[in-house]
Amino acid sequence: MHEGAGRIRNVALVGHRGSGKTSTNEALLYQAGAINRLGSVVDGTTVSDSASDEQARGMSIAASLSSFRWQDRKVNLIDTPGETSFLADTLAALRVCEGAVFVVNAVMGVEVGSERLWQRAAELGIARLLFVSMLDRERADFFRTLDSLKASFGPHVVATEIPIGVEHDVRGVIDLVDMKAFEYDGAGRDNCREIAIPAELADRAQKYREKLMDEVSEVSDELMERYLEGEEISHAEVVDALKSGVTEGRIFPVTCGVATRNLATNRLLDAIVEDLPSPEKAAEVGGGEGAALAPVEDRDAVAFVFKTLADPYAGRINLFRVYQGVVHSDSHLVNCRAHSKERLGHLLVPQGAEREQADELGPGDIGAVAKLKETHAGDVLSASDGDFPLSLPELPAPVMAFAIEPKSKGDEEKVSTALRRLREEDPTIDFHRDPQTGEQIVAGLTQVHVEVIVERMRDRFGAEVDLRPPRVPYQETIRSSAKAHGRYKKQTGGRGQFGDCHIEIEPLAEGGGFEFVNAIKGGVIPSGFIPAVEKGVREAMEHGVVAGYPVKDVRVRLYDGSYHTVDSSEMAFKIAGSMAFKQAMEGSRPVLLEPIVTAIVSVPEDAVGDVIGDLNSRRGHPLGMEPKGSMTEIRAEVPMAEMLSYAPDLRAITGGRGEYAIEFARYEQVPAHLASKVVAQARSDGQVVTA
Ligand SMILES: Nc1nc2c(ncn2[C@@H]2O[C@H](COP(=O)(O)OP(=O)(O)OP(=O)(O)O)[C@@H](O)[C@H]2O)c(=O)[nH]1
Ligand SMILES: [Mg+2]
Secondary structure, X not given: OXXXXXXXXXXXXXXXXXXXXXXXXXXXXXXXXOOOOOOXXXXXXXXXXXXXXXXXXXXXXXXXXXXXXXXXXXXXXXXXXXXXXXXXXXXXXXXXXXXXXEEEEOOOOOOOOHHHHHHHHHHOOOEEEEEEEOOOOOOOOHHHHHHHHHXXXXXXXXXXXXXXXXXXXXXXXXXXXXXXXXXXXXXXXXXXXXXXXXXXXXXXXXXXXHHHHHHHHOOOHHHHHHHHOOOOXXXXXXXXXXXXXXXXXXXXXXEEOEHHHOEOHHHHHHHHHHHOOOHHHHHHHOOOOOOOOOOOOOOOOEEEEEEEEEEOOOEEEEEEEEEEOOEEOOEEEEEOOOOEEEEEOOEEEEEOOEEEEEOEEOOOOEEEEEOOOOOOOOOEEEOOOOOOOOOOOOOOOOXXXXXXXXXXXXXXXXXXXXXXXXXXXXXXXXXXXXXXXOOEEEEEOOHHHHHHHHHHHHHHHOOOEEEEOOOOOOEEEEOOOEEEEEEEEEOOOOOOEEEEEEEEEEEOOOOOOEEEEEOOOOOOOOHHHHHHHHHHHHHHHOOOOOOOOOEOOEEEEEEEEEOOOOOEOHHHHHHHHHHHHHHHHHOOOEEEEEEEEEEEEEEEHHHHHHHHHHHHHOOOEEEEEEEEOOEEEEEEEEEHHHOOOHHHHHHHHHOOOOEEEEEEEEEEEOOHHHHHHHHHHHHHOOOOOOO
C-alpha cells in the first residue's frame, strides 16, 4: 500500500553554509523515532552527512533524503548542502518539494546565499517555514535574527514562537498561537513539558502574539474585519488561517530551537506537518512545474528523477518523485529522454541510515531505485512515452576551470571514467579536452567544488590527478564591419577544388552569439554549398585571430561568390568560408574579451577596508556593501583572471573568517596593455598560428 497524497509532506532543509541544516535534519529524524541516537556533525555521525568527505569537511556535499512519520503523516525530508558549490543538489531538492524550511543561524542572521535561495523558492511557488537555529550559542539573538529575516524576506515573516532564556541558558519556547510555554530537559525524545509562561516574558509574548495575529488576520477579509472590530478569533480559525497563509506563500512562520540539544524540534515537526501543504493541497492551490500532472492514483505513472548518486555499495541510485499515478516495484517504465524501457526492481525508501524496500510509491511520494540502465537526474519515467513539463532548474555555469593531469601515465581512461560517473551525480561539473592545447579541463562552480571532485576521483575511483592553474576562458569579438573574399582553388591534374565566396561580417550586441545570413542571389553559389560556407565560418570562429580564442557576437552575411560545375565541392566551399572569415576578422578591429564575475565576499566588519583594497588591486569595482548579521557582505565586479587564486588570499586577509562566492556576470574587453600579454602567452603556447 502507498501513502495517500494528502498525507505526504515533501520538505527541503535549505540555508546558508553551516547554518545548522544537517544537525536539524538529524534532530528531526531522532525526535520522530527514525533513528535511535542523535548523531553529530562534529563527530561525523549524522545520517545525512554519510559520505567520508562530508564528514572530513564537516559540511554537506550532496542532497540526502530521509523518510519518517510524524502525527501519522509521511515526511520526506531532504537535507541540502549550503555551500554554493553544490547548488545543483539544493535546487533539485527545491524542485520536488512543496515546502522548505529555511534554517538560519541565530548568531549570524541571514547570510549570503539565503536570499537567492529564497528567491528561487518563491519562483518555484514553495511554501516556506523558517527555523532559527543555534539559540544556545554565544551571541545568539533570536529577535535580532528575526529583524534580519524581515529585512531580507519581507514583512510576512512572523514569529510563531519565541525562546525562553538566551545563549547557553536557553531552555524552551513560548508558543504564540496557543500562548503556552514549553521547557526542555535534556536531549531525549520526551524532553518537553509544559510550564507556565515565565512572568518576565509575558509582555513580550503578548506583543509578538499581536504581530502574529495582525499577519494571520490578513489571510481573509472576513477575518480581518472581525479582528479589527475586536471580535474573538477562535483558536481553530487562527490555526486554519496560518495553514492557508503558509500554503499560499503569504505567511512565513518563524520557529526556533537548538538542534544539537533536540530543543523544540518536536514543534518544528508539528509545524512541518500542520502548516506545510501536502502534494494534494499544493496541486489544488496550483502553480509550479508539474501542475498539469495531478497527484491522483488512477492515471498513468509519471515520475521525475531529481538526483543520481553513485553509492559505493549499491551502485547507481536514482531519487525520484512520483507526480502522478503509482510506481510499482518489479515494473517497467519508459525513460522519456532515451525513449527506452527501464526495469524498476526494488523501490527503496530511506529510513534513517537504512533503506527499506517498498512495493509501491503513490502520487506525490519520493523514493529511490537502484540499478536503472541509463536513467539519471533530469529524466522523466512514465508508463508511456511522452513529453512532460518536468525538468531540473537552470544552473549557473561552471566558471572555475582547472587543467588536470593524471599522476601516473596511462591513467587517462580511468580519469575520464571517473569524471563521467561523477557528472552523473553533479551536472554542474564540466569536463572537456581543450581543442587548442589538448589539455583535459575540469570546471566547477568554485575552487572548493573542483577540490571535492578531485578528492572523489581519488577516493572512489583511484584516479589521482594534479591540478594546474585554471585557464581563463577568454573570447574574441569584433568592433566594426568588414568585407572579405575567400577563394580556394586547387588544380592537381584530374578533378580540382574550387570554392569562392564573399562575406561581410559585423558586430552584434553582447549575447548576440552568431548569425549567418544567406544573401546569395541568382544561385551564384548553389544552395547545396551554402551550409558548407557556414560550416567553414563556424570552424574559423573557434579560433579568433587575436589570440586563438572563440569568437562571438558576429553576424556573417554571405552575399556573393562563384562556383565551378566540376571542381566545386563542400570541402572547397568550407575552406573558402574559413579563409574569408579569418581575413574579414583581421579587418574588423578584433578585440579580446575576458569574463567578469560578481564576487560576493562576506567578511567581518574589521576586515572590510583591507578586502576592498585588495579587490581594487585586482581591477575590481565594488558595487556596494551591506551588513548581514555580524558580517558585512561586499559585492564587487572583478575580472575572473584576477580571482583564480582568491581563496588563500582571502583567508590570509581575514584570518580565515571570510568567505566568498563568484558568479559569472558578462564579458568585457581586456584593457590593451593586458591584452598584449595574453596574446604573447597564447603565441608562446602555440595557440595562435600567425598567417
Ligand atoms: N551550539 C550549536 N551548534 C550547532 C547547532 N546546530 C548545528 N551546530 C553546529 O554548527 C556546525 C554546522 O552545523 P551543520 O548542521 O553541519 O550545518 P549545515 O547547515 O548542515 O552545514 P552545510 O551542510 O555545510 O551547509 C556544526 O559544527 C554543528 O555541530 C546548534 O543548534 N547549537
Ligand atoms: Mg549540512
